[in-house]
Amino acid sequence: MIFMKDNIVTVEHLSFTYKDSEEPAVKDVSFSIPKGTWTTLVGHNGSGKSTIARLLNGILLPDDNPETLINIDGITLTEKTMWDIRDRVGIVFQNPDNQFVGATVEDDVAFGLENRQVPRPKMKSIVQDVLNQVGMTNFQKSEPQYLSGGQKQRVAIAGILAIGPKLIILDESTSMLDPAGKFKILKLIRKLQKENELTIFSITHDINEAEHADQILVLDKGSLLASDSPVDIFKDVSLIKNAGLDLPLFYKIKNKLINKGISIPQEVNTEEKLVKYLCQLNSKM
Numbered sequence: 001m002i003f004m005k006d007n008i009v010t011v012e013h014l015s016f017t018y019k020d021s022e023e024p025a026v027k028d029v030s031f032s033i034p035k036g037t038w039t040t041l042v043g044h045n046g047s048g049k050s051t052i053a054r055l056l057n058g059i060l061l062p063d064d065n066p067e068t069l070i071n072i073d074g075i076t077l078t079e080k081t082m083w084d085i086r087d088r089v090g091i092v093f094q095n096p097d098n099q100f101v102g103a104t105v106e107d108d109v110a111f112g113l114e115n116r117q118v119p120r121p122k123m124k125s126i127v128q129d130v131l132n133q134v135g136m137t138n139f140q141k142s143e144p145q146y147l148s149g150g151q152k153q154r155v156a157i158a159g160i161l162a163i164g165p166k167l168i169i170l171d172e173s174t175s176m177l178d179p180a181g182k183f184k185i186l187k188l189i190r191k192l193q194k195e196n197e198l199t200i201f202s203i204t205h206d207i208n209e210a211e212h213a214d215q216i217l218v219l220d221k222g223s224l225l226a227s228d229s230p231v232d233i234f235k236d237v238s239l240i241k242n243a244g245l246d247l248p249l250f251y252k253i254k255n256k257l258i259n260k261g262i263s264i265p266q267e268v269n270t271e272e273k274l275v276k277y278l279c280q281l282n283s284k285m
């Protein structure tokens with residue numbers, strides 16, 4: 001097997017069937033994720049997204065098949081390499097309350113470092129650094145359960161960052177936040193990804209969130225329907241419909257305008273820019 005040097009994740013022929021289930025939850029899925037990029041796995045409820053997240057760090061093990069491969073950062077996932085993989089892959093779940101273990105924010109963020117027997121002075125400096133990166137320095141003595149939903153997610157992300165993972169999986173981790181909170185966390189993730197050269201694999205049923213990614217994987221009933229850039233994925237309206245999803249608002253409006261013969265320049269690629277462009281067009285008429 002030859003791995004593409006620039007892919008941090010290579011998945012081939014991945015299938016998984018839950019015990020007592022007749023139908024596989026994940027069916028012969030193959031994809032790769034280039035290092036330092038953001039990939040979003042999108043699919044409706046029950047399409048198999050969380051199962052794939054759990055397979056990627058060995059919480060679940062794939063169905064037996066000699067052709068199946070999960071390779072992360074050059075390490076092929078087996079029962080033996082599971083702990084090496086877990087050091088490289090951090091998962092932030094939907095409900096951060098289930099992840100907190102420390103009485104205070106700083107204790108919580110330090111937890112993974114304590115487990116890895118990191119010396120105290122180094123631990124303190126890492127905790128300060130990651131709390132600073134997620135904008136939570138002022139809350140280090142707070143009890144995690146009394147924080148807002150967005151603040152809790154920041155602390156959960158800091159705890160994962162502290163371990164120094166190569167890949168961060170975000171499993172519906174903004175789904176409990178209001179739109180403004182969601183946007184702030186997505187912006188933070190993009191910032192962290194760029195500053196730390198991290199690879200992000202986010203999982204969502206919210207198609208609007210998928211717009212932020214470099215690559216989108218579309219999952220339906222356990223099968224991968226497509227993998228491409230957001231622009232190319234959202235060109236294919238029938239693909240999105242077949243996956244039981246809806247187009248993001250920006251693409252809906254853009255497609256309607258194109259159908260009415262109004263061409264939209266490529267650089268007009270956000271709702272904000274589209275509104276500005278239409279106002280300019282209107283003032284010229």
Ligand SMILES: Nc1ncnc2c1ncn2[C@@H]1O[C@H](COP(=O)(O)OP(=O)(O)OP(=O)(O)O)[C@@H](O)[C@H]1O
Nearest residue numbers: 018021025043044045046047048049050051052205
């Ligand atoms: N522990 C389990 N035992 C048996 N079946 C399961 C288990 N967990 C999930 N499933 C089934 O596997 C399929 C995929 O579930 P999964 O949670 O991966 O989907 P999902 O896309 O993450 O859904 P959601 O968006 O609702 O979280 C579903 O049919 C689900 O009912």
